[in-house]
Amino acid sequence: MKGLKLIQRAINLQEVKRIPWVPFVGVHAAKLINKNASEFLKSEELIYKGVSEAITKYNPDGIPILFDLQLEAEVLGCELIWADENPPSVVSHPLQKGILLSDLRIPNKTDGRIGITLNAAKRIKNDHPDLAVYGLITGPFTLALHLLGTDIFMKMFMEPDEIRMILDFCTAVGKKMSEYYIEAGCDVIAVVDPMTSQIDPMNFNQFVSPYVSEIFTYIRSREKISSFFVCGNAEQNIEEMCKCKPDNISIDENIDLEFVKNITLKHKISFGGNIKLTVSLLLGNENDCQADALSCMDKGGLKGFILAPGCDIPMDTPVINLQAVSNLVFDEYQQQVIRTMDNADAEETEIDLTGHWKPDKLNIDIFTLDSSSCAPCKYMVEAVNKIIPEFGKVVEIKEFKIKELESIKMMRALKVKNIPSICIEGEVVFSSQIPPREKLITAVKEKLDQKFAKKING
Amino acid sequence: MESLLNEIAHCVEFGKIDLKSPYPPDMKGKEGAAELTKKALDEGIPAKDILEKGLIVGMAKIGIKFRANEVFVPQVLMSAKAMSTAMEHIKPLFITGAVKAKGTFIIGTVAGDLHDIGKNLVSMMIEGNGWNVVDLGVDVKPEKFLEAVKENPNSYVGLSALLTTTMVQMEKIVSLIKEDHPETKILIGGAPVNENFKNKIGADFYAPDPQGAVEYINAGAA
Numbered sequence: 196m197k198g199l200k201l202i203q204r205a206i207n208l209q210e211v212k213r214i215p216w217v218p219f220v221g222v223h224a225a226k227l228i229n230k231n232a233s234e235f236l237k238s239e240e241l242i243y244k245g246v247s248e249a250i251t252k253y254n255p256d257g258i259p260i261l262f263d264l265q266l267e268a269e270v271l272g273c274e275l276i277w278a279d280e281n282p283p284s285v286v287s288h289p290l291q292k293g294i295l296l297s298d299l300r301i302p303n304k305t306d307g308r309i310g311i312t313l314n315a316a317k318r319i320k321n322d323h324p325d326l327a328v329y330g331l332i333t334g335p336f337t338l339a340l341h342l343l344g345t346d347i348f349m350k351m352f353m354e355p356d357e358i359r360m361i362l363d364f365c366t367a368v369g370k371k372m373s374e375y376y377i378e379a380g381c382d383v384i385a386v387v388d389p390m391t392s393q394i395d396p397m398n399f400n401q402f403v404s405p406y407v408s409e410i411f412t413y414i415r416s417r418e419k420i421s422s423f424f425v426c427g428n429a430e431q432n433i434e435e436m437c438k439c440k441p442d443n444i445s446i447d448e449n450i451d452l453e454f455v456k457n458i459t460l461k462h463k464i465s466f467g468g469n470i471k472l473t474v475s476l477l478l479g480n481e482n483d484c485q486a487d488a489l490s491c492m493d494k495g496g497l498k499g500f501i502l503a504p505g506c507d508i509p510m511d512t513p514v515i516n517l518q519a520v521s522n523l524v525f526d527e528y529q530q531q532v533i534r535t536m537d538n539a540d541a542e543e544t545e546i547d548l549t550g551h552w553k554p555d556k557l558n559i560d561i562f563t564l565d566s567s568s569c570a571p572c573k574y575m576v577e578a579v580n581k582i583i584p585e586f587g588k589v590v591e592i593k594e595f596k597i598k599e600l601e602s603i604k605m606m607r608a609l610k611v612k613n614i615p616s617i618c619i620e621g622e623v624v625f626s627s628q629i630p631p632r633e634k635l636i637t638a639v640k641e642k643l644d645q646k647f648a649k650k651i652n653g
Numbered sequence: 654m655e656s657l658l659n660e661i662a663h664c665v666e667f668g669k670i671d672l673k674s675p676y677p678p679d680m681k682g683k684e685g686a687a688e689l690t691k692k693a694l695d696e697g698i699p700a701k702d703i704l705e706k707g708l709i710v711g712m713a714k715i716g717i718k719f720r721a722n723e724v725f726v727p728q729v730l731m732s733a734k735a736m737s738t739a740m741e742h743i744k745p746l747f748i749t750g751a752v753k754a755k756g757t758f759i760i761g762t763v764a765g766d767l768h769d770i771g772k773n774l775v776s777m778m779i780e781g782n783g784w785n786v787v788d789l790g791v792d793v794k795p796e797k798f799l800e801a802v803k804e805n806p807n808s809y810v811g812l813s814a815l816l817t818t819t820m821v822q823m824e825k826i827v828s829l830i831k832e833d834h835p836e837t838k839i840l841i842g843g844a845p846v847n848e849n850f851k852n853k854i855g856a857d858f859y860a861p862d863p864q865g866a867v868e869y870i871n872a873g874a875a
Contacts, residue, residue: 276767280818284767345770348727349734352668352676393726393770427844431722473817473845509817 198256198325199382206420206442206465208499214492216524217329217467218517220249221262221507222282227252232510233277236263239311243318250323252514253521257327257383260316260376262507263308264333264387267368268341270307271299280510288344296361299342301368304375313379320380327383329422330376334388335365335406348393351402358402366406370413377417384414385422386441389506392427399435408439415442422467426506430454437462448472448505452494460499467501470520477509481519488520489533528569532614535564535597546604552621556591557643560618562611565596574629575615582636590639620646657698658707661689661739665711665781668731670738676731686711690739700746704783708736708743712781716864719774726770729863733777754785755874757808759801761789763826766819771843775811778863782871795826802834809870812856814843824854831855838873840866 196204201215224245225235235241242261250258263282269275272294275283290296302309320328333341339361340347350358373384391403407423414421423441425432428449436444437459445467446455452469459466468491470476475487492502502524508517523529552558561579563572579592595602597614609618617625617635619642630638663669664686667677671685684692686708693703715732718724746752758779762772769791780786787801787808798810810830814820823841830837840858841851842865851859860866 278765278818281816286767345730345773348730351727352731353674395725395728398725398727431725477817511818 215256242315330381392429465499661707761793763822768815
């Protein structure tokens with residue numbers, strides 16, 4: 196099972212065989228097609244191409260069309276400053292500049308960049324009908340902050356009625372945007388409201404809950420999935436977020452996933468997150484990313500969890516890092532290898548190799564998870580066993596199952612990185628892929644020639 | 654005298670600006686930091702005491718609560734507003750020399766980054782602790798930081814960034830300032846940065862929250 200169906204299963208808190216994976220590809224999609232963020236965000240064609248490329252490269256179950264929380268704000272009169280590597284920033288707030296709330300109109304589906312975004316969404320959904328396509332809308336509180344500036348924080352105390360009127364308007368905008376995305380074919384509407392991480396549960400209850408709840412009710416009435424994204428440390432508000440009844444809550448890397456799991460599942464709400472954006476994805480290597488993703492997967496579990504980054508992926512994130520995460524998601528064996536290696540980390544990993552090498556034999560060491568339970572491992576071992584008659588007793592074959600500590604020590608000593616692998620005389624010769632018979636025979640012959648020629652010469 | 658200073662500290666801690674402010678609801682209709690500060694001055698309490706034993710105490714308390722996630726941005730902004738309103742009465746006395754700032758703190762959000770909430774919180778907390786703050790704003794070029802350091806000898810510098818793409822600017826600013834002014838202490842803060850990053854770029858201190866910055870520079874000034 197894959198894509199939308201798998202996501203639906205997770206949302207319904209049914210057990211899955213494989214954890215669904217949704218990379219929040221924002222302007223990183225621009226990098227995939229060698230464009231900068233501002234040209235990408237302004238072009239239907241580039242959004243379509245970039246997101247399509249992300250789907251090809253990262254094999255996701257779901258993907259957002261656009262991760263730009265300035266889309267609605269721009270239409271409503273906020274001035275933007277554009278950047279090459281980030282979504283634009285809001286630099287002016289219409290309600291602070293004397294424009295009245297009553298002057299603001301709910302955006303039409305062709306206003307600003309809304310039209311190109313919806314068209315891109317339609318094309319992506321058309322190409323990938325089985326994928327969960329996410330339409331992201333700016334949450335009411337964050338949109339209100341765009342309109343009013345940071346004055347909103349103090350006005351919540353000083354002039355709460357004014358703030359409520361602004362939030363009513365922003366909620367109407369959110370519902371309309373949800374409607375547009377649903378009509379464009381989106382399966383999941385994510386209400387992204389990062390600024391709510393800056394307020395306490397009491398204010399959240401007053402100035403966020405009623406408004407987002409209304410949007411989630413609307414999305415439910417259209418029989419689509421809703422998700423509540425809060426980038427930023429919103430730990431204090433997770434419980435309140437659940438009470439707003441979204442179908443899913445996706446959280447920032449700063450929040451402990453187990454903490455979120457306990458609260459969301461108590462409310463029968465699925466949850467997602469929270470691979471680290473900078474430490475792992477942007478600045479780490481493939482191993483760091485896989486270790487982080489696996490840690491999330493192990494905490495999240497097979498019920499109600501969607502693997503995703505903590506927020507939108509930084510533009511310059513190396514493609515290989517995200518591919519490493521994607522590969523891990525689909526490769527149960529690799530997951531087991533990393534778990535086993537992690538467990539062994541704390542142990543002494545030195546091994547004495549004296550006695551392993553035989554002067555009159557050629558060592559063929561096969562590293563597996565366990566050939567009795569892991570299919571690729573089984574085929575690797577079989578491939579080696581089948582060529583034994585060609586060489587007879589001159590080769591000595593040994594399987595190292597990395598479920599055992601001794602095998603891990605051996606794996607480290609021989610610098611084996613992948614499972615399954617074949618080492619001949621201590622050198623990794625075949626890794627991950629099962630070699631064809633002829634290739635294997637040639638490799639063994641070469642090593643035999645080397646070893647015994649050396650012996651004769653020596 | 655002590656009870657009046659405690660009341661002033663209480664007003665700042667709980668964001669009670671003045672008599673007409675409806676916040677916090679349980680102090681509605683009561684005098685706020687502004688009126689009480691004026692009253693204290695009228696009673697002859699030295700401005701230095703009002704600042705150090707009243708206003709700063711309130712700001713320090715809210716800073717500690719913010720660090721502990723007991724309060725959030727709106728409450729800190731209310732406290733800062735209460736503090737700054739009260740300071741209107743005290744500031745004229747800086748000129749007379751009756752009150753002295755602990756030192757100067759230069760702060761800005763680095764070039765390419767327009768986020769100002771974190772920067773403003775730090776700025777307010779530090780000002781509320783008796784420091785002179787030079788706020789360079791957002792999207793500040795490295796040269797502008799250097800210029801400010803030249804104009805304000807012996808100052809501390811605080812760099813803020815929210816974006817992973819702009820945090821790299823910090824390295825440029827640190828090396829530019831340290832080249833001519835190696836003695837200048839530079840603090841960094843913001844969501845993407847951490848202790849390792851601070852070490853990597855040669856900054857002096859990573860402040861995970863505004864109170865951390867306050868404590869660091871207060872220790873240096875002591």
